[in-house]
Amino acid sequence: MSSRSNRIDRLTHLQQLEADSIQIFREAIAESENPVMLYSVGKDSAVMLHLAKKAFFPSVPPFPLLHVDTTWKFKAMYEFRDRMVAESQMELIVHQNPDALLRGINPFDHGSATHTDVWKTEGLKQALGKHGFDLAFGGARRDEERSRAKERVFSIRSAQHRWDPKSQRPELWHLYNARVQPGESVRVFPLSNWTELDVWQYIYRESIPIVPLYFAAKRPVVERDGALIMVDDDRMPREPGEITERSVRFRTLGCYPLTGAIESTASTLPEIIQEMLLTTSSERQGRVIDHDSTGSMEKKKQEGYF
Amino acid sequence: MAHVANELLEQDIEAYLTQHENKSMLRFITCGSVDDGKSTLIGRLLYDSKLVFDDHLSALISDSKRIGTQGGDLDFALLVDGLAAEREQGITIDVAYRFFSTEQRKFIVADTPGHEQYTRNMVTGASTAELAVILIDARKGVLTQTRRHSYLVSLLGIRHVVLAINKLDLVDYSEEVFDGIVADYQSFAEGIGISSFTAIPISALGGDNISERSLHTPWYKGPTLIEHLENVDVDDERSRGPFRFPVQWVNRPDLDFRGYAGQIAGGRIQVGGAVRIVPSGAESTITRxxxxxxxxxxxxxxxxVTLCLADAIDISRGDLIADAQAPPSVADQFECHLIWMAEEEMLPGRPYVLKIGxxxxxxxxxxxxxxVNVNSLVHQASKTLGLNSIGVCNLSLDQPIPFDPYVENRETGGFIxxxxxxxATVAAGLLHFGLRRADNVHWQAVEVDKVRRSEMNNQRPAVIWFTGLSGSGKSTIANTVEQRLFDLGHRTYLLDGDNIRHGLNHDLGFTDADRVENVRRVAEVAKLMVDAGLIVLCSFISPFRAERQLARELVGEGEFVEVFVDVSLEVAEQRDHKGLYAKARRGELDNFTGIDSPYEEPENPDVHLHTSGSLTIEAAADEVLGHLYQSGILSDPR
Structure with a gap:
């Protein structure tokens, strides 16, 4: 392999963020017995997977990917997921909460809160318990929400998967304490110090593949409570003639009935970043769960939501 | 981002992205209390850098009216106060990290509270910061807390200090007030190792000299706060120092590749560079x-990066790959600063887990x-360290480690x-220097060893450790067991709590720290006696798991038998042969186990004797002897 001649004297912010995230990945796998990476198919997961590959190169990352599925993701997400997994040579574990499957939990009949709680929060706990994972990487960032600003990089969860904001461990220098009692587990957030803009810039710089839904295209949508919801399959109840074709894209991806699209013509990465920088509302506004009440994310975290 | 008006962004996004890809990053910490306007300052930085979205802004406007402290005006502090509980209390209680960005730099701000009890949070935030903004209320000047913050900033090795003299609007933007505070600060800063600082007159509330030059301070010719943060050169000694590379993980995908993965903690390295592996001392060169x-x-x-070496050397996680010409020192005893971060106080002599690199x-x-009294900076005597206290201690490890003094390199000199x-992470530490003591006390190599003595004695030496509440029957049972062993022809010795306290440990009291030391000494004596080939019976309340574990680890595998003499507190108190429980209940005896001092029950004792009920002393002794036969310490009598 030829060496790049590259005398540099300082790192750019993206290089520094990348190097620190790689350090976190390596530290986590060295200190755990049975790690796993949560893969939710979104852009943050894409960046995490990219960083994991870099951290362990030339080895394949020494852990499987876990997708806690709700059966309600966009079709394009499932296709993208399977393609990425095949390329990564990593093992993929898909977990669908059998109880939710049996009860037919869905956002239309049960509401967004129950849907998210049963499929995602409960499903995640089941999957971690079933496989005995003692450490799970997640793509959460501190800039996403006010209560996340205090989240540790290595966050300890009780045997009941609860997060206790009062008993989190101080993190100094690059030293992370991943020691746990039997039954406890650690959630590790390698993207803690990244902002949404950092993530997009990095995707651009590194040409990281992302789900096409992030780019604007003509898509069939209906309006629900002021949000534009894409009709991804026939499970979506609708009035005849209600569907319109509009040029839309998504800033964040989840279950299609709960993810609002924005009208946009941004069809390239630079256009997306440009639009984001000129826009006036935050990324999480498109997610329905944040609107419940002030501090709702914090409550969800205490209950075990990622 | 709501109000970005950047032509390049609007007209040539690709050029804009290229420009922004080359931004550098600066991590800084803000020190001050709510009263100094710290949250307001951070809120202002986010607001001025256009990082407040419209939906956040509308929440801010409504929150400001509802719970704001600015009479309905925008209360920037509300932008950054995080958890629900804190919002209601109106104070910040932990370290929060905020992000903002300008054309030149990305910033990560560690936002830590200034209250006295939260030294722990400030130290945590400071450990990764390259610069500190120390806030001063212009009306109050240099306060005790300013000194505390400055001391911690200096202790944690932050070399770039900004003195932000805030609320200047409330002193009529007076140059005289500003100069007075700067002079005050200067006079004590040098004494604590802050050789230079940049003072900026600001009003976070009004936005004076934050991102824009204030019209109210024509006398001030220096940079605005943002200008300073954007331009300050924070290249530290670490990057100019010798090469340091703590190995995190050995990368071994197949037989043809072996690389050492880590993050460079100091200096730089080239292909062909000569390195030394510490502590083993092996040398090699970098091939890739x-x-x-x-x-x-x-x-x-x-x-x-991942480094490959020219030679096949045994290297594992925790080893340090270093500059062959300037390798780090290796030691197993140190002097260090310790910042205690747990509710439970430090116990000298108790083993902790230390993590470094x-x-x-x-x-x-x-x-x-x-x-160190962080308010007066006076050194005072202390037997232990409690939450948020800082002290200088000696540290003794079970194996030598490579290190640099913390002042030379934070990453190779800082530990938890x-x-x-x-x-739980209970403390942060800063290594000063290695102590030579360990080198000077060599073990006397002896010809007659434990194995030969035990052959001579025709027995396997062991420690039989009786633990339980006062009045549980430990000593009575231990006495009976010793009598039976003696009758069988074994060589024994009984170490009993009360007797030891009359002699060897007569200087110790009953505080937690003294109890730890009491048991540590006994464990060391027991170890010597095991080495002498004896069966040692120890009868001590020994209330803490950690010290019983220590005693177990001092002797060899299979040489320690933990006997839990389990009695309910009620029964022990009824017996009260020595009248101690009654005294303790009357308040005449402090720190009495079971009354006002905890007893941590063994989780998996080797022998568990329930002495509350009808178990006789003989039957209890039978159980202990039964275990000794079963575990092979005694061989079956034929």
Missing amino acids: IVTADGDLSEAITGQS GRTVAATVSQPKYE LVDRFTN
Whole structure:
């Protein structure tokens, strides 16, 4: 392999963020017995997977990917997921909460809160318990929400998967304490110090593949409570003639009935970043769960939501 | 981002992205209390850098009216106060990290509270910061807390200090007030190791000299706060110092590749560079610097890479690959600063887990040489360290480690201590220097060893450790067991709590710290006696798991038998042969186990005797002897 001649004297912010995230990945796998990476198919997961590959190169990352599925993701997400997994040579574990499957939990009949709680929060706990994972990487960032600003990089969860904001461990220098009692587990957030803009810039710089839904295209949508919801399959109840074709894209991806699209013509990465920088509302506004009440994310975290 | 008006962004996004890709990053910490306007300052920085979205802004407007402290005006503090509980209390209680960005730099702000009890949070935030903004209320000047913050900033090795003199609007933007505070600060800053600082007159509320030059301070010619943060050169000594590379993980995908993964903690390295592996001392040269983006010819501090060496050397996680010409020292005893971060106080002599770089070792801490009063900076005597206290102690490890003094390199000189049972991070430490003591006390090699003595005695030496509440029957049972062993022809010795306290440990009281030391000494004596080939019976309340574990680990595998003499507190109190419980209940005896001092029950004792009920002393002794036969310490009588 030829060496790049590259005398540099300082790192750019993206290089520094990348190097620190790689350090976190390596530290986590060295200190755990049975790690796993949560893969939710979104852009943050894409960046995490990219960083994991870099951290362990030339080895394949020494852990499987876990997708806690709700059966309600966009079709394009499932296709993208399977393609990425095949390329990564990593093992993929898909977990669908059998109880939710049996009860037919869905956002239309049960509401967004129950849907998210049963499929995602409960499903995640089941999957971690079933496989005995003692450490799970997640793509959460501190800039996403006010209560996340205090989240540790290595966050300890009780045997009941609860997060206790009062008993989190101080993190100094690059030293992370991943020691746990039997039954406890650690959630590790390698993207803690990244902002949404950092993530997009990095995707651009590194040409990281992302789900096409992030780019604007003509898509069939209906309006629900002021949000534009894409009709991804026939499970979506609708009035005849209600569907319109509009040029839309998504800033964040989840279950299609709960993810609002924005009208946009941004069809390239630079256009997306440009639009984001000129826009006036935050990324999480498109997610329905944040609107419940002030501090709702914090409550969800205490209950075990990622 | 709501109000970005940037032509390049609107007209040539690709050029804009290229420009922004080359931004550098600065991590800084803000020190001050709510009263100094710290949250307001951070809120203002986010607001001025256009990082407040419209939906956040509308929440801010409504929150400001509802719970704001600015009479309905925008209360920037509300932008940054995080958790629900804190919002209601109106104070910040932990370290929060905020992000903002300008054309030149990305900033990570560690936002830590200024209250006295939260030294722990400030130290945590400071550990990763390259610069500190110390806030002063212009009306109040340099306060005790300013000194405390400055001391911690200096202790944690932050070399760039900004003195932000805030609320200047409330002193009529007076140059005289500003100069007075600067002079005050200067006079004590040098004494604590802050050789230079940049003072800026600001009003966070009004936005004076934050991102825009204030019209109210024509006398001030220096940079605005943002200008200073954007331009300050924070290249530290670490990156100019010798090469340091703590190995995190050995990368071994197949037989043809062996690389050492880590993040460069100091200096730089080139292909062909000569390195020494510490502590083993082996030397080699770098053949490849591997990254997923292709090999590099050179790498610098902060980069995460994978190194390949010319020679097949046994290297594992925790080893340090270092400059062959300037390798780090190696030691197993140190002097260090310790910042205690747990509710439970430090116990000298108790083993803790120490983590430094990728290395994890067992460590015990001495009684502090002194504690630093963070308010007066006076050194005072102390037997232990409590939450948020800082002291200088000696540290003793179970194996030698490579290190640099913290002042030379934070990453190779900073460590944490972890409780072995709760796994909580209980302290942060800064290494000063290695102590030579360990080198000077050599073990006397002896010809007659434990094995030969035990052959001579025709027995396997062991410690039989009786633990339980006062009045549980430990000593009575231990006496009976010893009598039976003696009758069988074994060589024994009984160490009993009360007797030891009359002699060897007569200087110790009953505080937690003294109890730890009491048991530590007994455990060491028992170890010597096991070495002498004896069966040693120890009868001590020994209330803490950690010390019983220590006693177990001092002797060999299979040489320690823990006997839990389990009695209910009610029964023990009824018996009360020595009248001690009655005294303790009357308040005449402090720190009495079971009354006002805890007893941690063994989780998996080797022998568990329930003495509350009808168990006779003989039957109890039978059980203990039964175990000794079963575990092979005694061989079957034929």
